[in-house]
Amino acid sequence: xxxxxxxxxxxxxxxxxxxxxxxxxxxxxxxxxxxxxxxxxxxxxxxxxxxxxxxxxxxxxx
Amino acid sequence: xxxxxxxxxxxxxxxxxxxxxxxxxxxxxxxxxxxxxxxxxxxxxxxxxxxxxxxxxxxxxxxxxxxxxxxxxxxxxxxxxxxxxxxxxxxxxxxxxxxxxxxxxxxxxxxxxxxxxxxxxxxxxxxxxxxxxxxxxxxxxxxxxxxxxxxxxxxxxxxxxxxxxxxxxxxxxxxxxxxxxxxxxxxxx
Numbered sequence: 339x340x341x342x343x344x345x346x347x348x349x350x351x352x353x354x355x356x357x358x359x360x361x362x363x364x365x366x367x368x369x370x371x372x373x374x375x376x377x378x379x380x381x382x383x384x385x386x387x388x389x390x391x392x393x394x395x396x397x398x399x400x
Numbered sequence: 401x402x403x404x405x406x407x408x409x410x411x412x413x414x415x416x417x418x419x420x421x422x423x424x425x426x427x428x429x430x431x432x433x434x435x436x437x438x439x440x441x442x443x444x445x446x447x448x449x450x451x452x453x454x455x456x457x458x459x460x461x462x463x464x465x466x467x468x469x470x471x472x473x474x475x476x477x478x479x480x481x482x483x484x485x486x487x488x489x490x491x492x493x494x495x496x497x498x499x500x501x502x503x504x505x506x507x508x509x510x511x512x513x514x515x516x517x518x519x520x521x522x523x524x525x526x527x528x529x530x531x532x533x534x535x536x537x538x539x540x541x542x543x544x545x546x547x548x549x550x551x552x553x554x555x556x557x558x559x560x561x562x563x564x565x566x567x568x569x570x571x572x573x574x575x576x577x578x579x580x581x582x583x584x585x586x587x588x589x
Contacts, residue, residue: 356568360542360549383505387575390511394524395543397515399419399459 346370351381355388405445408454409438415455416462422525423466423540425533433465440465463545470555505575508583520582527577531570538563539570 343366346354354363354371363371375382416437420430441448441458448457514520528536538556541547547555553563 352572353568356571357564359571360564360567380504383507384575386511387505387508387578388571390508390514391571391574391578392543393511394515394521395528395540396546398422398521398524398528398544399415399462400453400456 344370344373346374348374348378348381351375351378352384355381355385359388359392406442409441409458412455412458413438416458418525419459419544420462420466422528422536423544424469425537429469433462433469436465437462467545506579506583508579514582523578523582527574527581530577531573535566535570535573538566539574542567 351371351374354367357363357367358371375385413434416434417430420434421427424430424433437458440461444461448454508514528540531539538552541552541555542549549560549563549567552558553560556563558566
């Protein structure tokens with residue numbers, strides 16, 4: 339039951355990773371993402387990739 | 401000194417134009433804001449104390465000029481932005497029914513390595529340029545001009561949901577593009 343509430347797919351994790359860059363997630367969203375990232379190395383990669391993209395974009399043109 | 405400065409500024413012009421086009425997606429507007437930027441830089445040369453790179457300082461002015469431009473004239477993009485946000489295109493082709501990725505994302509390695517390479521930034525610009533017009537605008541506003549999403553929604557008159565969806569799509573497309581044109585290539589030699 340709890341698992342069903344907290345479990346998300348990689349796709350949903352990517353949506354939350356993106357959303358997290360634009361506004362604070364809800365507590366449930368945060369918890370779901372936390373559990374997912376703990377178990378999923380590939381989505382943790384995407385997390386780091388988004389972070390790199392942001393750092394690079396801020397330096398664009400400089 | 402002024403001759404040197406106007407020479408250095410003239411040399412920056414192509415790079416400034418490129419980036420202004422990425423944000424505005426309109427050549428005339430880009431020419432206008434870059435001209436305004438160069439004039440402001442010349443007039444304000446006294447304020448450039450040389451503690452930062454000239455280019456960094458001028459890009460800062462460019463950002464302000466672009467923001468001014470939005471204040472004056474960018475209302476017309478709003479209708480397009482709404483249409484684009486409403487398009488049904490959810491990247492489902494990238495995922496299996498269980499929501500897992502079909503092509504697992506690559507390991508991009510040391511971020512500092514990419515960030516230290518000029519060619520990486522060229523590929524980045526190319527990838528931003530390939531984003532659909534309105535996704536590109538919204539993405540540049542968020543990540544380059546560093547607007548809050550609430551400001552973007554207001555400027556473009558789009559709903560916040562549309563804004564988050566557009567930013568998600570832009571990031572996923574950019575991620576794919578960087579992976580196929582930079583990280584995939586670097587990794588495989």
